[in-house]
Amino acid sequence: MTSSQELPIVAGTTTLGGLVAERPQTAVVFERLGLDYCCGGQQTLEEACRSRDLDPETVATMLAALENAGSSAGPEGAHDLADATVDQICDHIVSRHHEPLAETLPRISELMGKVVRAHGADDPGVIRMADLFGETRSELEDHMRLEEESLFPACREVAGGGKAPSAELLGELLDTHQATGEALKQLRELGHDYRPESAHCNTHRVLLHEMREFEMDLHMHIHEENNILFPKVREAAS
Numbered sequence: 001m002t003s004s005q006e007l008p009i010v011a012g013t014t015t016l017g018g019l020v021a022e023r024p025q026t027a028v029v030f031e032r033l034g035l036d037y038c039c040g041g042q043q044t045l046e047e048a049c050r051s052r053d054l055d056p057e058t059v060a061t062m063l064a065a066l067e068n069a070g071s072s073a074g075p076e077g078a079h080d081l082a083d084a085t086v087d088q089i090c091d092h093i094v095s096r097h098h099e100p101l102a103e104t105l106p107r108i109s110e111l112m113g114k115v116v117r118a119h120g121a122d123d124p125g126v127i128r129m130a131d132l133f134g135e136t137r138s139e140l141e142d143h144m145r146l147e148e149e150s151l152f153p154a155c156r157e158v159a160g161g162g163k164a165p166s167a168e169l170l171g172e173l174l175d176t177h178q179a180t181g182e183a184l185k186q187l188r189e190l191g192h193d194y195r196p197e198s199a200h201c202n203t204h205r206v207l208l209h210e211m212r213e214f215e216m217d218l219h220m221h222i223h224e225e226n227n228i229l230f231p232k233v234r235e236a237a238s
């Protein structure tokens with residue numbers, strides 16, 4: 001799926017969410033710079049850059065250079081969904097994000113357990129990280145179940161002329177996205193920015209690598225729901 005019309009990048013008006021929806025490859029730059037394009041996707045490029053003490057024009061130039069280089073490589077699982085139907089977006093989110101998480105979440109929990117057993121006594125930070133990951137995992141599992149059982153069927157119906165999902169359900173899911181985004185930031189702090197040199201052992205190094213991948217996938221996952229799926233559903237319902 002390829003976007004047919006790409007708008008020019010204007011730092012003062014282009015939003016991060018809109019930019020990644022049109023050009024998924026820009027997510028790599030935002031991940032590197034720590035710019036929030038999922039729950040903070042409504043911010044303009046200028047607002048996001050100012051909040052991180054970055055020069056918006058320089059970042060806009062970096063993004064344009066990416067485009068001129070013809071780069072289409074985004075983070076793992078990044079797809080251009082700008083022209084996809086609601087059905088296709090729901091299918092994509094389930095197969096590229098929800099289903100893989102059913103394997104990723106227990107794998108990370110197991111690694112966390114090993115690292116806590118080996119190093120928790122000397123480094124309480126790994127215990128806090130494991131506790132927060134456990135809470136986040138449990139909330140995510142409930143959240144994805146709710147999306148698959150209630151939200152996505154309602155979204156598919158709207159696209160076919162049915163009733164819109166309730167504002168209450170949408171609000172609840174958006175709140176969880178926000179809370180998950182905050183948890184990801186705290187996990188990264190507890191994980192020392194996931195720098196391999198901060199690891200106590202090889203298992204810890206593998207864990208930090210897995211956490212980095214988990215974070216990037218979840219950013220893209222939330223972005224696709226908040227900034228691509230929900231606006232399309234709202235548009236179909238109006």
Ligand SMILES: [Fe+2]
Nearest residue numbers: 093144147225
């Ligand atoms: Fe989801």
Ligand SMILES: [Fe+2]
Nearest residue numbers: 143147177225
């Ligand atoms: Fe979600």
